[in-house]
Amino acid sequence: MILGDTPRRQRVTKLVSWGHWFAVSNILIAIVIASIYVFNSPIPDTGLGLLYLFSNWFSHIAFLTFMGFILFVLPLCYLVPNVRVVKGLSSVYAAVGLALLAFDALLYNKHGLHLSLGSAEVIRSETQNAMANFSWQQWSFLGLLFLVWLSFQLMMANALWKRIERFQKQRIGLPILSFFVLCFVSSHGGHIWADANLYQPIIKQDDMFPLSYPATAKTLMSKYGLLDYQSYQRRKELQLDSQFNHVTYPAAPVYCGIDDKASLVLLVGTEPSQLGHLSSALGLKQHGLHFDVAADQASARFSVLYGLPSLYQRALQNQRPVPLDLAQKLGLPTFVYSAQSLPPGVQGLTKDWPSFFNAVSQDGPKLAIAFVNDEQMNLLLGGDLHKHSQLLVTQMRPNQRVGLLSSIGLANNVSSHEDLLPTLMGLLGCNAPANNYSTGQSLLDPQRSWLISNNNGKLVLLDDQQRVEIDPQGNYKSFDLSSEEQNSNGLNMSRLSQAIKHLSRFAEHK
Known part of the structure; x- marks a missing residue:
């Protein structure tokens, strides 16, 4: 039977046309709601990253909204002959769908999660809190x-x-469709390229929007010789965010007793003077293989106080270092001095210079850490401090060997500022595993002959013979520790893989 231009067919055609414009209107609303995801996520710092952000934002939200139209509104246009019913049900679907999008955006903003089975427990907890705290008026x-x-x-x-007839006459549907199709194709094409090249400004946006599954083509590209898959896997293993935003710290509860009668002082020089003369003058032992691996002094201060590389600085700067918090709560006076800014998490432990000098100079139990200039260093060490306290003395000189002086004998293997906090805890008698709160190790009884840290996006791997610097693309340079000259030694991938797992073990992978 050949259908003529019947009233029903005319109504269905008009409903379908109306449905498309209803979907376009809600796409624009959904894009505005989805701005919550964008403005509560780190903005890419490259042009390509920004271009991908906007194209993915517009195309993905448009795709989700249009799929809602296909699944819920379009069937109504054909199956239900009543125009009022179609408009009413479509409005209900749209209102509920956009409300869910807004709820998901708020959930992502607060917890970094999207609506899914994996976030069910968080949603249940939030719902219980809301039901308990909301009044009937709310x-x-x-x-x-x-x-x-x-x-x-x-x-x-x-x-x-x-106004549907007016919209049909204006013929603006095709340009709108073309714009969203172009955004869709460019965003997925851009992600295929970024995934193959491990381009972080784009890859880090993968989890920004709900139900997002960006296109990849590693297997296909490898099949046709467009991608070296083994090289890709190696480069992917080296990809670490410049900062970890979500961490588990400490990795496990830190329980230990300490000697609350001990007096420990760690002095870190902020000027590039030599410390060798202090060894003979104060009877301090030299530890020559100590390095400041940090990129700058702010990162070095974080590493000294937390026993962690600057990768964790953003996530932990507002939290008190677990070992310092433990020492204070167990009754050992614990304090810090620095003329430069310190992470907010240690502000409750800080003293000004006169108060710090008086407290450290007295013979009594304490755990003190100070970042001092040459004048302050000489003032502290010119008295009897070395007679009534155990000392650790080092410097901040970014990316250089700085040496370490101590009152007690330390193992003579390679070390960095990340090892200082575990060493202090060892001197206090705390036997809790350093791995629970630090990437460093106690130099009283080291378990590793190597260390790994980060420096301006590069990984730095040191052992007793060489220093290896690896960039995010997998390129590396190796330097001899004795001569400090570049050598042609190969990269030990087994050790590197082990070291990366050690470095990133506090990070949460969503």
Whole structure:
């Protein structure tokens, strides 16, 4: 049977056309709501990253909204002959869908999660808290807010229905469709390139939007010789974010007793003077294989106080270092001095210079860490400090060997500022594993003959013979520790893999 231009067919055609414009209107609204994801995530610092952000933002949200139209609205246009019913049900679907998008955006903003089975426990907890804290007036307000939102959808649906013939005449549907298709193709094509090249400004956006599964083509590209898969795997293993935002610290509870009668002082010089003369003058032992691996003094101060590389600075700077917090709570006076800014997490332990000098100069139990200039260093060591306290003395000279002086004998293997905090805890008698709170190790009884840290996006791997610097693309340079000259030694991939796992073990992988 050949259908003529019947009233039903005319109505269905008009409903389908209306449905497309209803979907376009809600796409624009959804894009605005999705700005919550964008403005609560780190903004890419490259042009390509920004271009991908906007193209992915527009195309992915448009795709999700249009799929809602295909699944829920389009079937109504064909199956339900009543125009009012179609507009009413479509408005309900749109109101509920956009409300869920807004809820997901707020969930992502607070917990970094999207609506899924994996986030069910978080949602249940949030719901229980809301039900316990919300009064009936607040629930009534939320219900009223949804009714207002639904009313807006109904008014928009009616306005579009009255003007559908005008929209059809303007012929702007094709440019709008072309724009979103171009964004869709460019975002997925850009992600294929970024994934193959491990381009972090794009790859780090993978989890920004809900139900996001960006295209990859590693297997296909490898099949046709466009990608060296083994080289790709090696470069991927080297990819570490410049900062870890989500960490588990400490990795396990830190329980130990300490000697609350001990007096330990760690002095870190901030000027590039030589410390060798202090060895004979104060009877301090030299530890020559000690390095400042940090990229700058702020990173070095973080590594000294937390026993961690600067990768963790953003995530932990507001949290007190677990060992210092433990020592203070167990009754050992614990304090820090620095003329430069320190992480907010240690502010409760800081003293000004006169207070610090008086407290350290007295013979009594303490754990003190100070970042001092040459004048302050000489003032502290010119008295009797070395007679009534165990000392550790080193310097901050970014990316250089600095040496370490101590009152007690330390193992003569390679070390960095990340090892100082575990060493102090060892001197206090704390037997809790350093791996629970630090990437360093106690130099009283080291278990590793190598160390790994980061420096301006590079990985730095040191052992007793050489220093290896590896960039995010897998390129590396090796330097002899004795001569400090570059050599042609190969990269030990087994050790590197082990070291990377050690370095990133506090990081949470979402």
